[in-house]
Amino acid sequence: MGIITISREFGSGGENIARFVAEKTGFLLVNKDTIARGLTQYGIEKPLPDPENQIGKEQDSHFEQQYIEAIHDFIYDLAIRNNLVILGRGGSILFRDYPPALHVRIIAQFTRRVQRVMKAYNLASETAVKLVKEQDRDKSRYYRQIFDVNWNNLRLYDLLLSTDKMEFEDAADLVINAYRIHAEPREVKDGPGVGEIEERAVIPPADAEADQFMHPSEEEFAHMLDFYRIRWQYEPRTFFLEWDSEGNVVEAFSPDFYLPDQDLFIELTTQKPRQAWKKNRKIRRMKELYPHINVRLIDKRGFESLLKKHSIDQDEKEGEES
């Protein structure tokens, strides 16, 4: 699930840049129209409450709530299956707590934007000035009304790009490179590329770690990996699985082990299959959200067969008791 959000001042070229980024990365472009179409599935036919007429009215807050929920559901649903370039629509708020996402803001000087709008829409300067101001005000209002944040708060963004002196395609290339630098090392930071010696230095010996294990089976598994000289890390990473409507993480998952040489996460469960459904669901969700991450569940049966001797002992003990 790759996410680039692009917020732009009207006339800054943000739309062109978003299109370039989407084309060059193969990410799916999500804009106002995509969202309006998608929201009809959620029973929202109106494009948006008109802020001029409806602000402060009671039925408004209900609609807003409905709108926010629908936009969340729709975009998250898209994001599970696609990498996205989200143009506007509060993307940076929606994915505020998803660290691999890159939030970009495109700006340009007012006069520069007016010039572009005059040219693009064949407008007189006065009309263009009015249009630019109006559009910016609408964006600002959308953020205020739907997300209760200040659109011009630049802390919402990771990258600020001015198109005053820059071609749109160059800006797009910068965004793409920024995204790669930002998101990709994060995804594989424990994987290839980490020097073997440093890696060894940071892994405490299994015995020293023992107290930190949550379950004896995890400790046993670590001993087994040590035995076969497989390098491992214990719960080095947490994957976010679910966000609430404000973008706060409500469900996360930290697989028990990471094997850097295999680039593989392993989750152990010694629960009976009937009780393991929750873990299975988390793993399924993780595979949907992070398809390029290898994760493997070792279930009770698999774990017992790993430790043949121990389970034999247990079998015999159980046999003697009965």
Place this chain on the structure above:
Amino acid sequence: MREKMPYEEDQLKILFTPEQIEEKISELGKIISDHYAGRELIMIGVLRGSTYFLIDLTRKMHIPFAIDFISISHYSEQADSTGVVRITKDLDLNITGKDVLIVEGIVDTGLSLGYLLRNLKTRNPASLKVCTLLNVEARRIVDVPVEYKGFDIANIFVVGYGLDYNERYRNLQFIAEFNRPK
């Protein structure tokens, strides 16, 4: 005291009959012979699960080859949980520059095979490949390249045709799913 694991028929469910096993091994023998024709093949049996398979496989080969054996310690066999894997019986032949085929009875987690591959690779064979009669992909922890495989099986415990449960059942001529005694 009563024997703990008697040959009770109801614990065994036949998966592959002697005929099915023989047919599969004939196929493998032919494929491997074709692939290694004109090369200096050393077939290495991994003790002890592969012994029956290795012998029958070699009898279906129609090219010259050498046989050797190797054995490593297993996690489940050690007394405490602090040791590391080691070779308990090393090769007698020098494999440097030779085409080496590791022959396994079963590949499941890939942990011990992974270690063997890493170890043998340091001896610079011309090539290093793996042949296994049974493959349990569902139990894999370490990805290991398996070039030749007889049967893919589900995540079940099997005995027979060289594979044991507490050293029993190796001499069965069929391969069976084994349900551990309750």
